[in-house]
Amino acid sequence: MIEVNRQGEVWVFAEAEDGKLSDVPLELMSKGKSLAEKLSVPLAAVLPGKGVRPLADKLVAHGADKVYLVEDDKLSHYQTSGYAKVVCGLISEHKPQVVMYGATPIGRDLAPSVASAMKCGLTADCTDLQIGDHTEPVSKTEHKNLLFQIRPAFGGNIIATIVNYDRWPQMATVREGVMPMTEPDESRKGEIIDCTAKLDGLTLPLEIIESHRREKAVNLKAARIIVAGGAGVGSRENFKLIWDLAGCLGAEVGGSRAAVDLGYVNSDHQVGQTGTTVRPALYIACGISGAVQHRAGMAESAKIIAINTDADAPIFGVAHYGIVGDLNEVLPKMIKAVRTGAKG
Amino acid sequence: MGYNCVVCVKQVPDTKRITGEAMTEEGTVNRAALPAVFNPEDLYALEQALAVRDAHGGTVTLLTMGLPAASEVLRDGLYRGADRAILVTDRRAAASDTLATSYILSCAVKKLDPDIVFCGRQAIDGDTAQVGPQLAEKLDMTQITYLEELISLEDKTIRIRRNVGNGYEVVQAELPVLVTVMETANEPRPPAAKKMMKFKKAFSPAEVAGKAEHLLEGDYENYTAELKAAEVDKYCGKLQGKGLLIEQWNLDDIEADLTWCGMKGSPTKVHKIQSVVLTGGQHKQIEPTDEGVATLVAELIEEHTIG
Numbered sequence: 268m269i270e271v272n273r274q275g276e277v278w279v280f281a282e283a284e285d286g287k288l289s290d291v292p293l294e295l296m297s298k299g300k301s302l303a304e305k306l307s308v309p310l311a312a313v314l315p316g317k318g319v320r321p322l323a324d325k326l327v328a329h330g331a332d333k334v335y336l337v338e339d340d341k342l343s344h345y346q347t348s349g350y351a352k353v354v355c356g357l358i359s360e361h362k363p364q365v366v367m368y369g370a371t372p373i374g375r376d377l378a379p380s381v382a383s384a385m386k387c388g389l390t391a392d393c394t395d396l397q398i399g400d401h402t403e404p405v406s407k408t409e410h411k412n413l414l415f416q417i418r419p420a421f422g423g424n425i426i427a428t429i430v431n432y433d434r435w436p437q438m439a440t441v442r443e444g445v446m447p448m449t450e451p452d453e454s455r456k457g458e459i460i461d462c463t464a465k466l467d468g469l470t471l472p473l474e475i476i477e478s479h480r481r482e483k484a485v486n487l488k489a490a491r492i493i494v495a496g497g498a499g500v501g502s503r504e505n506f507k508l509i510w511d512l513a514g515c516l517g518a519e520v521g522g523s524r525a526a527v528d529l530g531y532v533n534s535d536h537q538v539g540q541t542g543t544t545v546r547p548a549l550y551i552a553c554g555i556s557g558a559v560q561h562r563a564g565m566a567e568s569a570k571i572i573a574i575n576t577d578a579d580a581p582i583f584g585v586a587h588y589g590i591v592g593d594l595n596e597v598l599p600k601m602i603k604a605v606r607t608g609a610k611g
Numbered sequence: 612m613g614y615n616c617v618v619c620v621k622q623v624p625d626t627k628r629i630t631g632e633a634m635t636e637e638g639t640v641n642r643a644a645l646p647a648v649f650n651p652e653d654l655y656a657l658e659q660a661l662a663v664r665d666a667h668g669g670t671v672t673l674l675t676m677g678l679p680a681a682s683e684v685l686r687d688g689l690y691r692g693a694d695r696a697i698l699v700t701d702r703r704a705a706a707s708d709t710l711a712t713s714y715i716l717s718c719a720v721k722k723l724d725p726d727i728v729f730c731g732r733q734a735i736d737g738d739t740a741q742v743g744p745q746l747a748e749k750l751d752m753t754q755i756t757y758l759e760e761l762i763s764l765e766d767k768t769i770r771i772r773r774n775v776g777n778g779y780e781v782v783q784a785e786l787p788v789l790v791t792v793m794e795t796a797n798e799p800r801p802p803a804a805k806k807m808m809k810f811k812k813a814f815s816p817a818e819v820a821g822k823a824e825h826l827l828e829g830d831y832e833n834y835t836a837e838l839k840a841a842e843v844d845k846y847c848g849k850l851q852g853k854g855l856l857i858e859q860w861n862l863d864d865i866e867a868d869l870t871w872c873g874m875k876g877s878p879t880k881v882h883k884i885q886s887v888v889l890t891g892g893q894h895k896q897i898e899p900t901d902e903g904v905a906t907l908v909a910e911l912i913e914e915h916t917i918g
Contacts, residue, residue, distance in 0.1 A: 592899025
């Protein structure tokens with residue numbers, strides 16, 4: 268735990284794998300920049316790893332004023348203990364006021380371990396972060412310019428704003444895809460600070476026997492148009508209609524958790540709280556009832572068309588266009604209209 | 612060799628079945644209106660521990676922190692085959708966030724000195740997935756998250772396949788370890804009928820006190836507080852003799868430092884709660900006809916959303 272430090276920087280944990288930065292730290296840079304500006308402090312990235320120096324420039328281009336670079340053999344592959352030790356060491360030394368992590372498998376493994384060691388707060392899976400003031404309900408003590416950590420809870424039925432005013436840093440993991448990534452500015456200048464890992468006495472407790480990672484077959488986050496199907500599609504065979512419409516629109520195919528669980532489409536395509544959060548120009552939801560968990564992952568789409576037989580389905584609550592009808596009849600009509608329209 | 616396993620479980624409101632009635636007028640969730648259930652992912656943690664015991668011997672101890680009503684998930688765990696169940700309950704633990712919760716659980720786990728601690732990956736009320744890793748840190752145990760398969764356990768060495776989102780990793784570590792378990796890891800066994808018959812009569816002391824009027828004989832209404840407490844003790848003694856006592860620990864029993872418990876030990880505070888309100892009825896209704904669909908598509912092409 269560190270004391271409240273109003274001059275403390277805003278930090279982003281720069282998660283990298285196989286010499287490549289993940290998307291989330293880059294998404295967090297643009298959010299981090301606006302938070303840091305509000306607080307009039309620098310934005311810094313923490314970049315541990317082995318052979319990750321080339322990534323520091325990219326972080327600067329995305330908005331980092333400083334990069335704390337920690338190169339060490341023991342950091343070549345992520346494991347909790349080494350990374351937690353490095354991050355805790357840097358926090359103790361530099362006393363940042365905010366530390367953000369991506370809510371990725373690595374971020375959600377690392378951040379709680381750091382929070383426990385530092386005895387500070389941590390809010391998981393935030394969908395928004397803001398700066399604001401908080402008054403303690405009993406003592407009426409006011410705390411200015413705190414990090415508002417905003418997240419869904421209770422299965423998405425409520426949105427909670429969490430603050431942390433006495434035991435700093437204020438830490439949060441942030442859900443992937445909810446913060447839009449801004450274009451890099453290659454002309455930006457930043458300071459790259461070489462730090463020592465101080466891991467000499469540490470024996471890493473895990474032996475990594477095998478490691479298999481693969482790129483997702485689809486990139487839903489980058490898609491302009493997504494055609495998504497849910498349980499209402501009815502079968503894997505019927506799901507072909509979703510693929511057909513996506514094909515003639517040049518769109519990606521998405522699925523609700525129900526569609527994935529039923530085996531209509533594989534989990535790479537899953538949109539929603541446990542899948543990917545998307546914000547395409549057009550989202551066509553077919554046979555998706557629209558559970559909160561699904562809406563959480565797509566409600567920010569610019570245009571939403573919902574097709575469902577149930578006029579009361581919650582999906583219509585977030586839709587811009589609603590078609591109450593059987594998708595087996597509506598989708599062929601839509602495919603035909605798109606084909607005709609494209610020709611004309 | 613046998614292994615002593617501790618499984619941390621949580622009783623949670625069934626957030627999958629939230630309805631309008633479960634919301635208060637202020638828009639907060641009325642936990643009391645929701646059915647309380649065994650946190651789904653903790654069932655996979657329990658199954659993994661039971662599988663270890665069945666294959667290698669040892670014991671499975673269930674541990675939960677919560678209100679006396681949380682004894683219900685402990686009973687459920689006993690029905691499924693756990694050997695021992697411990698309820699940590701104390702008013703001073705109320706309003707604990709994940710940091711304070713993991714501290715309190717760590718004090719309890721230290722008394723049990725296990726080889727392996729199993730936790731579900733996350734709980735459906737908060738979805739934070741923080742208590743497992745925080746508990747590992749507090750216990751200074753090796754942390755292995757996202758178990759998908761326990762590949763082998765030989766002497767003091769465990770080998771695990773973990774799901775890392777975009778793939779998997781096989782890792783090996785020396786015990787003791789704390790493992791968080793994914794729902795893809797196994798198929799939890801159902802409660803066994805024989806065990807249900809036996810353990811449905813298992814209670815924690817707080818439950819015995821709470822339903823004393825049903826459990827105790829005699830002129831209970833007119834008992835003094837001391838007499839009542841003595842009767843509760845006596846009843847608990849009987850339960851223990853039959854192997855039906857759910858053990859109950861308070862913060863003093865586990866030697867917890869109150870600085871790190873409850874509200875005081877919790878750095879995160881709630882600033883505001885809003886309920887998610889659907890702004891329905893704002894969408895444009897399109898007829899499911901050739902004409903309706905064609906007009907919509909033409910409109911989208913016109914504004915360059917498609918095409």
